[in-house]
Amino acid sequence: MGDDAQIVYSDGRIETRNAQSTTGFQQVDGETDPGTLTPFTTQSIIVNFNSIADGRGFSLVKAIRQNTGYQGAIFASGDINPDHLSFAFQVGFDAVIVSAERWQKYGGDSWRAALNPAVRLSYSQTHSKSLQSIWQQRHRI
Amino acid sequence: MNEASTQAIIIANDLRTGRVVYFTKESGWSEAIDEAQRLTDESANERLAAATIDERNNLVIDPTLAQATVSADTDRFTLENIREQIRVSGPTILGSDHASTSQAA
Amino acid sequence: MYRYDELDQSLVEQRSAEFRSQVERRLAGKISEAEFKPLRLMNGLYLQLHAYMLRVAIPYGVLSSKQMTKLADIADKYDRGYGHFTTRQNIQYNWPKLIETPDILDDLASVQMHAIQTSGNCIRNVTTDPFAGVAADEEVDPRPLCELLRQWSTLHPEFAYLPRKFKFAVTGSAVDRAAIKVHDIGLRVKSGPNDTVLTDIWVGGGQGRTPKIAQLFKANLPVEDLLPYLEAIMRVYNRYGRRDNKYKARIKILLAETGLEALQQQVEAEYQSIDQTAFSYIESEYARIAGNLIKPEYHTATEAPTRTNAEFEAWRRQNVKPHKQSGYAIAVVSLKPAGGIPGDATSIQMRAIADIAERYSSSELRVTHRQNLILPHVLESDLFSVWELLVKVDLAEANIDLPSDIIACPGLDYCALATARSIPIAQSVSKKIRATELTTDLKGVSVNISGCINACAHHHVANIGVLGLNKSGVENYQLTLGGRNDQNASIGQRIGPGVAADDVPEAIERIVNFYVDVREIHESLPDTFDRVGKEPFREAVYG
Numbered sequence: 062m063g064d065d066a067q068i069v070y071s072d073g074r075i076e077t078r079n080a081q082s083t084t085g086f087q088q089v090d091g092e093t094d095p096g097t098l099t100p101f102t103t104q105s106i107i108v109n110f111n112s113i114a115d116g117r118g119f120s121l122v123k124a125i126r127q128n129t130g131y132q133g134a135i136f137a138s139g140d141i142n143p144d145h146l147s148f149a150f151q152v153g154f155d156a157v158i159v160s161a162e163r164w165q166k167y168g169g170d171s172w173r174a175a176l177n178p179a180v181r182l183s184y185s186q187t188h189s190k191s192l193q194s195i196w197q198q199r200h201r202i
Numbered sequence: 203m204n205e206a207s208t209q210a211i212i213i214a215n216d217l218r219t220g221r222v223v224y225f226t227k228e229s230g231w232s233e234a235i236d237e238a239q240r241l242t243d244e245s246a247n248e249r250l251a252a253a254t255i256d257e258r259n260n261l262v263i264d265p266t267l268a269q270a271t272v273s274a275d276t277d278r279f280t281l282e283n284i285r286e287q288i289r290v291s292g293p294t295i296l297g298s299d300h301a302s303t304s305q306a307a
Numbered sequence: 308m309y310r311y312d313e314l315d316q317s318l319v320e321q322r323s324a325e326f327r328s329q330v331e332r333r334l335a336g337k338i339s340e341a342e343f344k345p346l347r348l349m350n351g352l353y354l355q356l357h358a359y360m361l362r363v364a365i366p367y368g369v370l371s372s373k374q375m376t377k378l379a380d381i382a383d384k385y386d387r388g389y390g391h392f393t394t395r396q397n398i399q400y401n402w403p404k405l406i407e408t409p410d411i412l413d414d415l416a417s418v419q420m421h422a423i424q425t426s427g428n429c430i431r432n433v434t435t436d437p438f439a440g441v442a443a444d445e446e447v448d449p450r451p452l453c454e455l456l457r458q459w460s461t462l463h464p465e466f467a468y469l470p471r472k473f474k475f476a477v478t479g480s481a482v483d484r485a486a487i488k489v490h491d492i493g494l495r496v497k498s499g500p501n502d503t504v505l506t507d508i509w510v511g512g513g514q515g516r517t518p519k520i521a522q523l524f525k526a527n528l529p530v531e532d533l534l535p536y537l538e539a540i541m542r543v544y545n546r547y548g549r550r551d552n553k554y555k556a557r558i559k560i561l562l563a564e565t566g567l568e569a570l571q572q573q574v575e576a577e578y579q580s581i582d583q584t585a586f587s588y589i590e591s592e593y594a595r596i597a598g599n600l601i602k603p604e605y606h607t608a609t610e611a612p613t614r615t616n617a618e619f620e621a622w623r624r625q626n627v628k629p630h631k632q633s634g635y636a637i638a639v640v641s642l643k644p645a646g647g648i649p650g651d652a653t654s655i656q657m658r659a660i661a662d663i664a665e666r667y668s669s670s671e672l673r674v675t676h677r678q679n680l681i682l683p684h685v686l687e688s689d690l691f692s693v694w695e696l697l698v699k700v701d702l703a704e705a706n707i708d709l710p711s712d713i714i715a716c717p718g719l720d721y722c723a724l725a726t727a728r729s730i731p732i733a734q735s736v737s738k739k740i741r742a743t744e745l746t747t748d749l750k751g752v753s754v755n756i757s758g759c760i761n762a763c764a765h766h767h768v769a770n771i772g773v774l775g776l777n778k779s780g781v782e783n784y785q786l787t788l789g790g791r792n793d794q795n796a797s798i799g800q801r802i803g804p805g806v807a808a809d810d811v812p813e814a815i816e817r818i819v820n821f822y823v824d825v826r827e828i829h830e831s832l833p834d835t836f837d838r839v840g841k842e843p844f845r846e847a848v849y850g
């Protein structure tokens with residue numbers, strides 16, 4: 062697999078992609094103030110987490126869709142480890158781009174284990190088709 | 203009291219147990235303060251570099267130098283910083299067995 | 308007490324399994340300490356001076372006999388036979404090994420407990436009135452809301468990596484025993500017309516380096532609208548809270564720098580943008596939680612209390628509080644024996660009190676903000692038997708709300724951030740002041756001792772605050788007077804230069820004696836301080 066990134070989708074698919082294949086995607090920093098967003102022109106957006114100590118990227122997905130009417134795919138990339146996969150999917154990212162280096166560092170097993178939809182549920186509403194939060198399950202919405 | 207000199211020891215926490223450990227002559231780690239290698243100013247940084255390798259190897263956390271004064275006549279070794287003194291002695295709580303159960307005593 | 312359902316249970320079990328794998332990764336060297344630290348902190352595991360420290364959540368301070376017994380077992384099995392109850396109504400273990408913490412989390416999960424979010428830059432364990440649900444003066448029971456907040460904030464994906472930690476406190480009484488005005492967000496629940504529940508939201512209180520009293524941010528919000536409103540506040544804070552300086556990262560600073568009105572507008576705009584239909588289940592979830600609280604069965608006393616003695620009466624006067632159910636009482640169990648370690652309990656004491664609660668208090672216990680324990684539902688006719696059992700395990704000190712009922716943080720004896728010791732100071736102060744308070748009619752004088760400016764012991768809002776500092780290598784203690792942490796919250800004022808460790812007990816005794824001399828009838832220490840001013844107190848201490 063060499064330098065190829067792994068793209069981990071919210072429905073559990075994992076796709077190997079040449080690192081260059083995401084070059085046309087529009088990049089947004091996770092720290093971006095949603096008030097400053099302008100309409101997107103590409104079919105795919107990457108929200109980049111410069112440091113996981115800053116969780117603002119997890120709020121940005123909703124804002125992108127709400128404020129700009131954007132309908133395309135939204136990817137997360139950057140400082141994300143297996144423990145954050147379910148966070149990313151719950152807030153509505155379509156997929157997480159994992160660099161070859163990160164994939165290796167945590168090991169494919171850790172990444173695959175973190176994809177189990179039963180893992181790391183939270184209570185409040187999720188924005189993912191394939192994940193139901195605890196409250197959604199309790200109240201059948 | 204006669205002239206006092208300064209020496210240092212290297213203190214860290216063991217990764218697996220969290221316990222306070224001291225860097226020894228043999229480049230190992232011991233929970234016994236008596237086995238801590240006493241370092242002079244010249245050797246201190248070099249030994250700290252050696253100790254730091256064990257941090258990278260995930261054996262200990264945050265090895266640091268703790269300075270002490272040594273009185274010339276009695277060879278009494280006293281850590282300068284109260285924080286490090288308590289790290290070595292364990293909690294100083296009055297009349298309790300918490301302190302005496304400290305491994306570092 | 309809230310009873311977990313399968314989903315609650317599976318969440319804590321997964322979390323425990325996840326932590327086990329994180330620990331394995333760390334021990335195998337796959338991740339560095341820098342990467343591991345935020346992960347362990349999210350599970351309440353710190354590295355302190357002598358060892359790791361595990362902080363276990365006791366959500367809003369409520370626990371069962373079974374849980375308390377498990378805490379005792381953990382103290383024996385993995386630690387040194389004791390635990391430390393904190394002002395955040397949690398318990399801390401001072402000596403766990405990293406390699407054993409996954410097992411501890413499993414043991415906790417087996418009794419519906421966890422250590423999730425007891426540390427880290429996230430929403431921390433919610434605290435409340437220790438008399439919640441039983442106080443005679445309560446308007447609304449805050450526990451259903453506390454549990455709703457616990458669930459909402461647990462692993463909330465948007466709020467796990469905030470600029471800084473974030474603390475909520477809730478009260479349902481006009482008399483605030485939860486210190487809501489010194490929390491990032493304080494909530495006052497009240498009853499509205501037609502059986503509705505309303506909340507007042509106080510924002511921006513806090514302690515530490517820059518103590519602040521919260522401001523009323525939003526009044527009379529129906530409880531069903533609370534979560535989207537809180538999400539709006541959290542998002543605005545997450546977005547604009549400062550990340551460049553950790554001392555300026557709390558919401559109190561954002562509020563001060565932005566201004567109340569501007570911040571309210573930002574929050575209001577965010578609130579409008581939130582899809583309210585996503586919260587349509589809040590009302591039914593609130594009702595479900597309220598229905599899932601295990602309620603004690605109250606009986607009428609079968610026998611009139613007959614036994615008594617002077618010591619028991621002293622304990623009853625000081626430690627027993629009025630219950631809303633007639634024939635019942637709230638018994639506060641002091642973890643502050645004169646000369647003892649505030650908030651510490653041995654495993655023997657934990658088991659004893661768990662047994663007492665099982666027999667005499669519907670198997671329920673509470674942890675208070677002042678680091679004591681509570682037996683919340685005791686038949687008045689059982690009080691004497693309860694007291695006798697407490698005496699046997701040294702838990703019958705009759706000093707609740709007296710100066711010797713000291714709040715003290717772990718300080719330099721354990722805490723890696725400390726600048727000075729606090730426990731030995733508390734020990735010598737309580738020993739000295741206990742004699743005075745036994746012969747003086749004192750009510751409600753709080754003494755809080757913090758080992759550094761982080762103010763974990765809330766010294767800023769104590770009637771008498773003690774802050775331990777390090778002055779050129781020597782411990783030195785600053786005294787503040789006139790703080791309050793109730794509905795009239797105020798920050799204490801420094802009365803003079805710091806004093807040496809050995810002089811603290813004497814200084815506090817002088818303060819108390821001076822107050823007793825000059826007070827007017829029913830006047831509290833901070834009221835006296837406000838009336839007579841700093842100078843006379845300063846004079847009394849420094850002479």
Ligand code: SF4
Nearest residue numbers: 716722725758759763
């Ligand atoms: S106040 Fe300071 S010394 Fe005390 S527990 Fe908090 S951080 Fe540690």
